[in-house]
Amino acid sequence: AKREGRNRYSYYTAEMNAEVKRRLELETGLRRALREGQFEVFYQPQVAVENGCWVGLEALVRWHHPERGLVSPDEFIPVAEDSGLIEPIGEWVLAQVCRQINEWKRRGLPSVRVAVNLSARQFAKPGLLDDVAAILSAEGMGTCAKQIELEVTESILMGDQRRSITLLEGLRAMGLSLSVDDFGTGYSSLSYLKRFPLTALKIDRSFIDGVVDDPSDATIAGAIIDLAHSLHLSVVAEGVETEAQWQWLRAHGCDFAQGYFFGRPMPATEIEARLTARLAE
Numbered sequence: 618a619k620r621e622g623r624n625r626y627s628y629y630t631a632e633m634n635a636e637v638k639r640r641l642e643l644e645t646g647l648r649r650a651l652r653e654g655q656f657e658v659f660y661q662p663q664v665a666v667e668n669g670c671w672v673g674l675e676a677l678v679r680w681h682h683p684e685r686g687l688v689s690p691d692e693f694i695p696v697a698e699d700s701g702l703i704e705p706i707g708e709w710v711l712a713q714v715c716r717q718i719n720e721w722k723r724r725g726l727p728s729v730r731v732a733v734n735l736s737a738r739q740f741a742k743p744g745l746l747d748d749v750a751a752i753l754s755a756e757g758m759g760t761c762a763k764q765i766e767l768e769v770t771e772s773i774l775m776g777d778q779r780r781s782i783t784l785l786e787g788l789r790a791m792g793l794s795l796s797v798d799d800f801g802t803g804y805s806s807l808s809y810l811k812r813f814p815l816t817a818l819k820i821d822r823s824f825i826d827g828v829v830d831d832p833s834d835a836t837i838a839g840a841i842i843d844l845a846h847s848l849h850l851s852v853v854a855e856g857v858e859t860e861a862q863w864q865w866l867r868a869h870g871c872d873f874a875q876g877y878f879f880g881r882p883m884p885a886t887e888i889e890a891r892l893t894a895r896l897a898e
């Protein structure tokens with residue numbers, strides 16, 4: 618039994634070492650990716666539920682790994698978050714989105730709103746407001762700041778609520794909109810919604826999955842839509858994959874939707890081609 622215990626111990630150690638090694642390699646890779654410009658911002662369309670027309674985009678970062686190809690953010694964002702690298706990565710994404718909005722504007726394309734994800738670590742960083750203001754001004758955003766929306770999760774806001782309110786007010790004062798991402802999955806106290814200067818709730822994909830055939834998902838999604846509207850917030854459904862889900866959302870008065878049914882996240886050039894086609898219509 619002693620020997621078995623020891624084997625088990627070394628088995629776990631080997632596994633832990635492999636995990637530590639994987640994380641360290643990812644971290645080194647991410648530092649290098651920042652230096653060498655291996656990140657790219659993809660954009661996923663958001664539509665008005667009523668008519669399916671594009672009204673906005675969500676910026677989603679991608680990593681072109683030199684050996685592994687396109688790496689998904691689900692794999693590297695957690696490591697970026699733990700190592701603090703999410704701060705420079707997040708700042709790069711915001712600056713890149715500003716440059717893109719300005720470029721589309723210069724080329725006369727229809728203006729769309731762009732949502733940018735803000736991580737817990739970025740939100741907790743002292744000086745967030747100054748950093749965001751510095752990026753907006755360095756990129757010459759001026760009135761275009763209105764086109765930017767920041768997405769934060771419930772748990773991020775729930776930490777120090779007074780501080781959250783001050784930060785959100787500061788961001789709103791710069792002209793930015795603010796939405797709550799993955800709504801319904803965090804531990805939310807509903808009373809905070811009233812006190813935070815928010816503009817939208819995003820219904821998590823896990824509820825949209827079941828709206829058509831799981832009555833409890835449908836009940837939750839419907840309740841989130843009503844809650845948002847009673848607080849004068851708009852509501853976005855995430856992860857819409859079928860026509861039936863879209864029709865359900867239409868019947869229940871959801872404002873906006875995003876998901877593979879309307880379009881996958883795609884490079885800026887593809888977005889441009891579609892916006893240009895729309896101009897020609």
Ligand code: C2E
Nearest residue numbers: 677678689690691694710734735736856857858876877882
């Ligand atoms: P998220 O913010 O909840 O983004 C939505 C995710 O759902 C995206 O995954 C998107 O590609 C995926 N998605 C969209 N429509 C559908 C659909 O119809 N079906 C399914 N199954 N999935 C759909 P992605 O791009 O892999 O990003 C994963 C997560 O990584 C994001 O979740 C977000 O939390 C994080 N992330 C991505 N970009 C950034 C960034 O620039 N900064 C930060 N802090 N986090 C980011």
Ligand code: CA
Nearest residue numbers: 675734768798
């Ligand atoms: Ca998001």
Ligand code: CA
Nearest residue numbers: 798799819855
């Ligand atoms: Ca989400």
Ligand code: CA
Nearest residue numbers: 798799821822
């Ligand atoms: Ca998510």
